[in-house]
Amino acid sequence: xxxxxxxxxxxxxxxxxxxxxxxxxxxxxxxxxxxxxxxxxxxxxxxxxxxxxxxxxxxxxxxxxxxxxxxxxxxxxxxxxxxxxxxxxxxxxxxxxxxxxxxxxxxxxxxxxxxxxxxxxxxxxxxxxxxxxxxxxxxxxxxxxxxxxxxxxxxxxxxxxxxxxxxxxxxxxxxxxxxxxxxxxxxxxxxxxxxxxxxxxxxxxxxxxxxxxxxxxxxxxxxxxxxxx
Amino acid sequence: xxxxxxxxxxxxxxxxxxxxxxxxxxxxxxxxxxxxxxxxxxxxxxxxxxxxxxxxxxxxxxxxxxxxxxxxxxxxxxxxxxxxxxxxxxxxxxxxxxxxxxxxxxxxxxxxxxxxxxxxxxxxxxxxxxxxxxxxxxxxxxxxxxxxxxxxxxxxxxxxxxxxxxxxxxxxxxxxxxxxxxxxxxxxxxxxxxxxxxxxxxxxxxxxxxxxxxxxxxxxxxxxxxxxx
DNA sequence: AGGAGTACGTTGTCATTACAACGTAATATA
DNA sequence: TATATTACGTTGTAATGACAACGTACTCCT
Numbered sequence: 001x002x003x004x005x006x007x008x009x010x011x012x013x014x015x016x017x018x019x020x021x022x023x024x025x026x027x028x029x030x031x032x033x034x035x036x037x038x039x040x041x042x043x044x045x046x047x048x049x050x051x052x053x054x055x056x057x058x059x060x061x062x063x064x065x066x067x068x069x070x071x072x073x074x075x076x077x078x079x080x081x082x083x084x085x086x087x088x089x090x091x092x093x094x095x096x097x098x099x100x101x102x103x104x105x106x107x108x109x110x111x112x113x114x115x116x117x118x119x120x121x122x123x124x125x126x127x128x129x130x131x132x133x134x135x136x137x138x139x140x141x142x143x144x145x146x147x148x149x150x151x152x153x154x155x156x157x158x159x160x161x162x163x164x165x166x167x168x169x170x171x172x173x174x175x176x177x178x179x180x181x182x183x184x185x186x187x188x189x190x191x192x193x194x195x196x197x198x199x200x201x202x203x204x205x206x207x208x209x210x211x212x213x214x215x216x217x218x219x220x221x222x223x224x225x226x227x228x229x
Numbered sequence: 230x231x232x233x234x235x236x237x238x239x240x241x242x243x244x245x246x247x248x249x250x251x252x253x254x255x256x257x258x259x260x261x262x263x264x265x266x267x268x269x270x271x272x273x274x275x276x277x278x279x280x281x282x283x284x285x286x287x288x289x290x291x292x293x294x295x296x297x298x299x300x301x302x303x304x305x306x307x308x309x310x311x312x313x314x315x316x317x318x319x320x321x322x323x324x325x326x327x328x329x330x331x332x333x334x335x336x337x338x339x340x341x342x343x344x345x346x347x348x349x350x351x352x353x354x355x356x357x358x359x360x361x362x363x364x365x366x367x368x369x370x371x372x373x374x375x376x377x378x379x380x381x382x383x384x385x386x387x388x389x390x391x392x393x394x395x396x397x398x399x400x401x402x403x404x405x406x407x408x409x410x411x412x413x414x415x416x417x418x419x420x421x422x423x424x425x426x427x428x429x430x431x432x433x434x435x436x437x438x439x440x441x442x443x444x445x446x447x448x449x450x451x452x453x454x455x456x457x458x
Numbered sequence: 459a460g461g462a463g464t465a466c467g468t469t470g471t472c473a474t475t476a477c478a479a480c481g482t483a484a485t486a487t488a
Numbered sequence: 489t490a491t492a493t494t495a496c497g498t499t500g501t502a503a504t505g506a507c508a509a510c511g512t513a514c515t516c517c518t
Contacts, residue, residue: 064378067394067403067447074378086374089367096375096398116360118347130359131345137366138318144373145315146325149293149303151380152419154506156475165296169325174296182496190381192476197497199475213496218296383476385505411466421506426467428505442466 004033004056004108011080013054013132021125028123029114036101043084043099051109052085053077058105064097076102086137088112151190156199159189164209168218175217233262233285233337240309242283242361250354257352258343265330272313272328280338281314282306287334293326305331315366317341380419385428388418393438397447404446 008014008022017025033056036042042060043049053060055077062075062083074097077083087095089112115129150162163185167176178185186193203209210217237243237251246254262285265271271289272278282289284306291304291312303326306312312328318341330336344358379391392414396405407414415422432438439446 066391067397068450072378074374086367086370089363090371091364092371096395116356116363118356127345127347130363134318134345134359134363134366135320137363137370138315141315141366141370141373142319142321144370144377145303148373148377148380149301151377154419154421155473162295166325168296181494190383192383193495194477194497194499195475198499201497221297384503422465423467423469423507424505427469430467 004106007056007080011054012136013082014129015132016128017125021123024123025125025129028126029110031108031110034107034109036105036107038101038103040101041098042101042107043095043097045095045098047095048093049084049088049095050113051111052088052115053083053099054108054110055079055081055083056106056108059102060105060107061100061102062097063100082136085133086140089133089137147188150188156189156191156195157203159191160196160199160203163189164216164218167216174219175215178214178216181214233335236285236309240283241365242311242358244361245357246354250352253352254354254358257355258339260337260339263336263338265334265336267330267332269330270327271330271336272324272326274325274327275323277322278313278317278324279342280340281317281344282312282328283337283339284308284310284312285335285337288331289334289336290329290331291326292329311365314362315369318362318366376417379417385418385420385424386432388420389425389428389432392418393445393447396445403448404444407443407445410443 005019005022009017009019014022014025031054034042036058042053045065057079059079060077060083061073062077064072064074066072075083077099083099084095087097115133118126146166150159150166153159153162164178167178168174171177180188182197183193186196189196200209200211204211207219208221209219234248234251238246238248243251243254260283263271265287271282274294286308288308289306289312290302291306293301293303295301304312306328313324316324316326344355344362347355375395379388379395382388382391393407396407397403400406409417411426412422415425418425429440433440436448437450438448
């Protein structure tokens with residue numbers, strides 16, 4: 001287990017827990033490491049799960065098969081990250097997704113009940129672990145909510161304004177750098193890249209903003225202009 | 230405080246905690262009740278918050294003001310529900326939203342540190358409270374993720390198939406009832422109602438599904454038909 | 459029975475957007 | 489230096505969806 005300390009200590013789930021504490025914590029959780037090969041099914045849809053997964057090495061895909069059997073990849077989980085934690089904590093009766101090994105990988109499975117149960121030695125780092133779980137779930141929540149705000153706008157221009165306004169507010173300046181290239185932004189906003197590119201140009205032509213590469217600047221409207229709902 | 234027991238015991242945050250336990254728990258949390266009047270600001274954007282809010286009576290709006298000052302209502306929180314819990318647990322430096330009283334209301338503010346800190350008497354229900362927090366966050370997470378899957382599809386038909394496929398899978402049958410009327414579904418999928426209505430009719434005409442009111446039935450394609458990405 | 463209100467489908471128009479295709483500049487690669 | 493490769497903007501076209509307007513059926517009143 002020692003050889004995993006590097007990945008464990010930098011992961012969000014085990015942050016603020018040192019190596020000494022980790023050793024007893026992992027024992028306390030009776031965490032088990034399982035090895036999978038490419039295309040192995042780690043969790044299968046419809047399964048009742050009681051553990052959360054932690055990727056030690058390799059990577060896994062969270063996939064969903066629809067009514068007609070078409071498969072969609074919902075997420076790719078890399079070492080240091082967890083999967084299925086939301087379904088486990090939400091006590092979803094049956095898993096609506098499957099988790100598949102993309103390549104050979106080592107997965108640590110941690111029983112949720114063991115996480116929640118105060119251990120007899122009432123270790124303080126156990127507490128840290130739970131706080132980390134809350135942190136992970138809450139952060140994902142905030143991310144999803146923000147993205148949802150942008151995406152639910154009906155028009156591309158509105159989506160862009162919603163996103164750009166957020167960035168401006170975040171960076172406390174009308175001038176700011178966005179953390180995406182065009183394709184990345186298009187994927188994030190769930191729109192076509194070239195449509196996005198075109199809309200940005202149009203907005204610039206209309207004097208609503210200026211940009212160069214990833215550097216944007218929002219302009220105050222010269223006169224009262226109806227902008228979005 | 231006694232008069233709030235009814236709303237507290239049925240709320241997700243305090244579920245599985247009985248009245249006796251609640252009394253000591255609330256003392257342990259040093260939960261404070263504050264009264265607000267219509268339009269009062271409960272939490273202000275940019276504020277550093279360390280508490281989560283719980284609506285005892287009345288209702289509050291979570292609102293966001295964009296770069297130009299346009300206000301959007303993100304959520305309406307009713308009695309028994311919490312607000313700002315994600316931002317608090319995610320330790321977001323400064324609140325990106327404001328919380329406003331829609332009408333006269335009573336709000337219980339619970340300090341997050343007090344929730345997380347094991348109390349000296351190590352009450353077991355304190356533990357239940359934390360588990361409930363995890364449950365609330367995880368459930369919202371699952372909801373948001375599902376909705377995101379539908380909404381990120383580029384075309385209305387794809388959004389519909391994504392949603393309907395989920396319902397079919399959920400109800401384990403090609404025939405199922407959806408929990409929305411047309412307007413509700415349109416709002417959920419962030420599309421226009423009449424456009425949705427029209428697309429449904431077209432899909433029915435093409436033999437992809439049949440429906441009557443909220444009762445839907447998905448059809449297997451007679452021949453291999455490319456349906457969606 | 460006679461409204462009022464609501465839910466839903468339909469139609470037509472116009473704006474928006476996806477998609478494909480291509481040009482260009484910048485960057486990396488050999 | 490020559491050559492891919494990538495990122496981005498542009499253009500045109502066809503598909504798509506938003507929006508408004510309207511008809512019909514249904515429910516709820518009284």
